[in-house]
Amino acid sequence: MANNNNVLIEPLANGMTLVGVKMAEVSSAAFSLMVRCGAAYDPPDRLGAATVLAELVFKGAGEFDNRTLSDRLDSLGLQRQENIGTSHTIFSGALLGDNLYEALGLYADVLQRPHLNETDFHTSRALALQSLASMEDDPRQKIGLLTHTAYLPAPWSHPSPGMFEHLQTLSLDETRKQFQQFFSPRSAILAVAGKVDFDQLRRTVQNAFGDWTGSEAPSLNFAEVPAKSVHQTNQGAQVHIGLMYPSVGYNDVSFFSGLAAVGVLSGGMGSRLFTEVREKRGLCYSVSVGHQVIGPTGAVQGYVGSSPDKAQEALDVTVGELRSLADGIAPEELERAKVGLRASLIMQGEATTARAAAAARDYYHLGRVRSLDEFEAAINAISLDDVVAFAQEHRPEPMTVATIGPKQLQIP
Numbered sequence: 001m002a003n004n005n006n007v008l009i010e011p012l013a014n015g016m017t018l019v020g021v022k023m024a025e026v027s028s029a030a031f032s033l034m035v036r037c038g039a040a041y042d043p044p045d046r047l048g049a050a051t052v053l054a055e056l057v058f059k060g061a062g063e064f065d066n067r068t069l070s071d072r073l074d075s076l077g078l079q080r081q082e083n084i085g086t087s088h089t090i091f092s093g094a095l096l097g098d099n100l101y102e103a104l105g106l107y108a109d110v111l112q113r114p115h116l117n118e119t120d121f122h123t124s125r126a127l128a129l130q131s132l133a134s135m136e137d138d139p140r141q142k143i144g145l146l147t148h149t150a151y152l153p154a155p156w157s158h159p160s161p162g163m164f165e166h167l168q169t170l171s172l173d174e175t176r177k178q179f180q181q182f183f184s185p186r187s188a189i190l191a192v193a194g195k196v197d198f199d200q201l202r203r204t205v206q207n208a209f210g211d212w213t214g215s216e217a218p219s220l221n222f223a224e225v226p227a228k229s230v231h232q233t234n235q236g237a238q239v240h241i242g243l244m245y246p247s248v249g250y251n252d253v254s255f256f257s258g259l260a261a262v263g264v265l266s267g268g269m270g271s272r273l274f275t276e277v278r279e280k281r282g283l284c285y286s287v288s289v290g291h292q293v294i295g296p297t298g299a300v301q302g303y304v305g306s307s308p309d310k311a312q313e314a315l316d317v318t319v320g321e322l323r324s325l326a327d328g329i330a331p332e333e334l335e336r337a338k339v340g341l342r343a344s345l346i347m348q349g350e351a352t353t354a355r356a357a358a359a360a361r362d363y364y365h366l367g368r369v370r371s372l373d374e375f376e377a378a379i380n381a382i383s384l385d386d387v388v389a390f391a392q393e394h395r396p397e398p399m400t401v402a403t404i405g406p407k408q409l410q411i412p
Contacts, residue, residue: 007359007369008198010205014212016185018205019359019369021193023352029097029194030352032360033107036217037182038087039160046170048162049178052121052128054082054089056175057183059120062109066120069106076103084160086152087220087295090360094353097195101204104190108208111183121172129168132161139240140286140303143404147242147301150230151400153223156295184214191360194352222295227398231408239311239405241304243289243318245396249297250365256341256378257390262291262300263337264329264387265321270336272321277304283314289322293365300396308406316412319396326391334384341379345372 008020042049060066073080080093091111095103135142149157190209192201227245248258266273266289273287289302302322306314348354349372362369403409 007371008201009363009369010202012185012206012210014185014210014214015216016188016190016209016212017363018202019189019191019363020196020198020201021191021355021359021369022196022198023194023355026194026352027097028094028352029100029192029196030094030356031092031100031104031107031190031192032353032356033091033111033191034088034189034360034364035091035111035183036087036187037089037178038085039158040086040155040220041182041217042155042158042162042178043174044154044158046166046174047158048128048132048160048167049170049175050084050089050182051131051160051162052124052167052170053175053178053183054084054091055124055127056116056121057110057114057179059124060115060117061106062113064106064109065115069110072106073103076106078103086156086158086160090357092353092357100192100194100196101200104204105208108212112209112212114179116172116176116179118172121175125167125170128162129164132164132167135161139238139404140305143240143242143303143402144301146230146232146404147244147400147402150228150402151225151244151299151301152294153225155220156222181215182217184217185209185212186214186216189360189363191356191363193355193359220295222297227400229400229408229411230402232404233406234404235406237307239306239308239403239409241306241311241315241318241409242402243302243304243315243399244299245322245399247291247298247300247394249295250293250361252298254386254390254393255298256382257386258298258394259291259341260334260337260379260382260387261325261390261394262289263340264333265289265325266302267337267340272325272333273318276321277314277317281313281317283310283317287314287318293361311403311405312409315401315409319399319412322396326388326395328388329384329391331384334382334387337387338379338382342376345375345379348372 006022010018076099078095083090277287284306286305292299
C-alpha cells in the first residue's frame with residue numbers, strides 16, 4: 001500500500017516492513033535496514049557481541065566468500081555503514097539507483113546466510129578490540145559513552161563497543177547464538193529513498209527477503225534510575241565533562257519544542273552555551289548539548305571540555321544556563337534555532353541517506369512516514385511560549401554528570 005505517489009509502506013508476511021520514498025531529480029538511492037539486534041540485547045557478560053556480529057556477517061555470505069562479497073559490493077559503488085544502536089543494528093548504504101536492487105539481494109545473503117566461520121570470527125573480534133582500544137585516544141567519545149552508561153538503566157546502558165574482558169572471552173558459538181536469536185524479519189524495517197521504482201522494489205524485496213524467518217525479539221522495559229555522578233581519574237591537561245538529563249521521545253507532541261530549546265542552548269556560535277561559557281568567560285574550549293532519542297523516551301546529552309583549574313566553574317555556568325532557559329528566551333534566539341532546524345531539514349531533504357534514515361525512524365516510532373512539508377510546518381509553528389513551557393516542564397534534573405580528569409567535580 002502507498003500513502004501517496006511518493007511514499008510506499010508494504011508489510012511483508014514474515015513481519016518485515018518495506019518503506020519507500022521517491023525523490024525527484026536524483027540519480028542515487030540509499031537504504032536503511034533496522035534489525036532488532038542492538039547492544040541492549042547483548043548478554044550481560046558478553047557486551048560487544050552485536051558489534052562483532054555486525055562485522056562478521058560481511059565476512060562471506062551465501063555463495064560468496066569474504067573477498068568475493070567485498071568485491072561485489074565495491075563494484076556497485078556502495079558506500080556502506082553499520083551502526084550498533086541501543087535496540088537496533090542498522091545496516092545502511094548509498095549508491096547509484098540503478099544498482100540498488102542488486103545490492104539488496106546481496107544484503108539478503110548477509111542477513112540470512114552469513115558463513116560465520118572460525119577464522120573470520122577471530123578477525124572480527126580483533127577489530128572490535130582495536131576499536132575499543134582506540135577510544136583511549138578519543139576522550140570526547142569516551143566521556144560520551146561513560147555518560148550514556150551511567151545515565152541509562154540496564155540493558156539500555158549496554159555500551160555498544162563492548163568491554164575488553166567480555167570481548168576477549170566471546171566465542172563463535174555465542175556469536176552464532178546471537179545471530180540465530182535476533183537476526184529476524186520480525187519488526188525489521190527496510191527503508192529506501194531516492195531513485196526507486198516501487199514495483200521493482202516490491203518484487204526485489206519479496207524475492208530477497210520474503211522467505212526470511214525468525215522469532216520476535218523480547219521487548220525491553222525502560223525504568224528510570226537515580227541520577228548519579230561518575231568519575232575516572234586522569235592526570236592530563238584537560239578535563240572532559242559529560243552530562244545527561246531526561247527529555248521527550250520522538251512521538252511526543254512537544255518533540256519539536258524540545259529540539260528548539262536545544263537549538264537555543266547549542267545552535268552555533270550565537271547560542272547561549274557558546275556565548276556564556278566559552279566566549280564571555282573563556283572557561284572551556286568546547287561546549288555543546290544535543291537531543292538523543294532512546295527507545296520510547298529521550299534525553300539531552302552534553303559535553304564540556306575544559307582545563308583542571310576552570311572545570312568546576314565551567315560546569316557551574318553550563319548548568320546555570322541550562323536551568324535559566326525556563327525563565328524565558330528572546331525572539332531572536334528562537335528564530336536562530338528555527339533557522340538551524342530548517343537548514344537541517346533542507347539538507348535531509350536533499351540527501352538520500354538522510355531521507356532513508358528518517359523514513360525508517362518515522363515508521364519505527366510513528367507507524368507512518370512524515371513528509372518534508374509536515375516537518376517544516378511543525379518547525380514554523382514553534383512559538384516562544386511553546387519553548388518556555390517545554391523548558392519549565394522539562395528542567396535539567398535529575399542530572400547525571402560524568403568526568404574524566406584529576407578530580408571529581410560537584411553538580412552545582
